[in-house]
Amino acid sequence: MKGKQILPYLFAGLVIIIGCSKNDNDDEHEYNAADVVAPVIVITTPTENQVFSNNNTINITGKVTDDKGLYQGTIRVTNDANGSLLKEQAYEIHGFLSYDFTLPYQVATATASDYTITVRFEDHGTNVTSKSVKIKASP
Secondary structure, three states, rough: HHHHHHHHHHHHHHHHHHHHHOOOOOOOOOOOOOOOOOOEEEEEEEOOOOOOEEEEEEEEEEEEEEOOOEEEEEEEEOOOOOOOOOEEEEEEOOOOOEEEEEEEEEEOOOOOEEEEEEEEEOOOOOOOOEEEEEEEEEO
16 A cells, blocks of 8 residues: 555656756757847947946846747957957857846956947847947046
């Protein structure tokens, strides 16, 4: 009798283990040939040529959408004078049709500088969209 009482628990545990197990294909990009429309990116903040002082926080916000589902993307802050990468955030957001992004970056500069913020996203059809905003940093 005790064996019959434990069987449902064993079965439930087996279902959970099998359902949560990872196979070798989980990390692969699943190409979708029907996805021919590139993602749409809207950068809400900062605005073009906005000026930030040393120690100010730049809040990079916006939204990315795709008709079939997003795959991955990055947000980068680069120094235009020397091309150095000041901050980079990578995203892997399989299947999301819409994603609101927020990334803070604290300005640290001793000289007046121009920065470029670049937001780039790709969908499962390998369609890529990139948008940039130029800002100014002052000491």
